[in-house]
Amino acid sequence: MKVTVVINRRPEIADPEGTTVRRALHELGFTEVAEVRMDRVIHLDVDDDDQDRVRDRVDVMCSRLLANPVLEDYLVVLG
Amino acid sequence: MKVTVVINRRPEIADPEGTTVRRALHELGFTEVAEVRMDRVIHLDVDDDDQDRVRDRVDVMCSRLLANPVLEDYLVVLG
Numbered sequence: 001m002k003v004t005v006v007i008n009r010r011p012e013i014a015d016p017e018g019t020t021v022r023r024a025l026h027e028l029g030f031t032e033v034a035e036v037r038m039d040r041v042i043h044l045d046v047d048d049d050d051q052d053r054v055r056d057r058v059d060v061m062c063s064r065l066l067a068n069p070v071l072e073d074y075l076v077v078l079g
Numbered sequence: 080m081k082v083t084v085v086i087n088r089r090p091e092i093a094d095p096e097g098t099t100v101r102r103a104l105h106e107l108g109f110t111e112v113a114e115v116r117m118d119r120v121i122h123l124d125v126d127d128d129d130q131d132r133v134r135d136r137v138d139v140m141c142s143r144l145l146a147n148p149v150l151e152d153y154l155v156v157l158g
Contacts, residue, residue, distance in 0.1 A: 006120075021121070021145070030140055035124035041085075042100070045114035061109055066100070 001046050003058050004077040007067045008039040042066055051078055080130070082123040082137050083156040086146045088116065121145055130157055 009015050018036040025033045044061075048054050058076050067074040088094050097115040104112045123140075127133050137155050146153040 018121075024144055025140060028140075028143060030136060032126045032136070033123055033140075034126050035122075037122045039120040039122065041118040041120055042097075043114075043116045043118065044112055047111045047113050057109060057111070061104060061107075061112075064107060065103055 001049055001051070001054055002079060003044040003046055003054060005042040005044065005058065005062060005066055006039060006075045006077070007042065007062075007072050008074075009037065009072055013071050054078060080125050080128055080133055081158060082125055082133060084121040084123065084137065084141060084145060085118060085154045085156070086121065086141075086151050087118040087153075088151055092150050133157060 015037045017038050022036040062074045094116045096117050101115040141153045
């Protein structure tokens with residue numbers, strides 16, 4: 001089963017990578033870029049077709065490894 | 080104008096970050112994960128409402144800074 005996990009920093013948490021990219025874009029002349037935020041998308045190919053179990057297991061993967069629950073929110077999309 | 084750029088490694092290009100995450104998941108017991116691939120999503124807030132110009136400028140940003148055109152494909156979504 002294909003699973004997509006979208007991970008984004010919580011809106012109230014600063015995004016230092018995005019800030020760095022914005023600064024680099026400004027240095028290249030793209031001064032119209034007011035804000036940059038970066039998300040991560042993780043595509044998993046899981047050898048299991050039990051949707052409930054996959055959702056539960058991916059949720060544990062996110063909290064243990066894939067996401068930082070202090071700084072980030074995540075969304076799990078099956079299929 | 081809000082712009083979203085989705086950047087993914089070309090399918091034929093190995094994804095070492097994904098391979099590392101898969102190995103870590105296996106070490107944590109998630110051996111059902113057969114493959115992991117990572118994409119990046121960049122959200123830009125651009126101070127410009129001219130769609131054609133924004134698309135052209137973001138395309139240049141991608142090729143100059145945001146994406147690696149040798150390894151990655153990117154998709155620009157306006158609005």
